[in-house]
Amino acid sequence: MMDFINKFFAKNKSKDVAKDRLKLVLMGDRGVSPEFLDMVKGEIMQVLSKYMDINDDELEFKLTKTDNEDGTAEVPALIANIPIKNMKGNRGK
Secondary structure, three states: OHHHHHHHHOOOOHHHHHHHHHHHHHHHHHOOOHHHHHHHHHHHHHHHOOOEEEOHHHOEEEEEEEEOOOOOOEEEEEEEEOOEEEEOOOOOO
16 A cells, blocks of 8 residues: 555656556546556557657546537547647648
């Protein structure tokens, strides 16, 4: 238990702290395994890295719920904050 607490109060990269917090939220609230979200995140990053340089230290991925279009039910939503360092390739085409 003490290792668990120390993990959040130690001076880690913000990316690692955010990742650990996200895992706790997902395991407790959403019923989605951290491995599943990591797999989705990895695939998204693989595609985006073809077109842009990403700031990996400030990535944020969050699974939440939002209302559907007609407001009759809540549906899962993936929210991503992906800071872009630089665009690659053909600009303006």
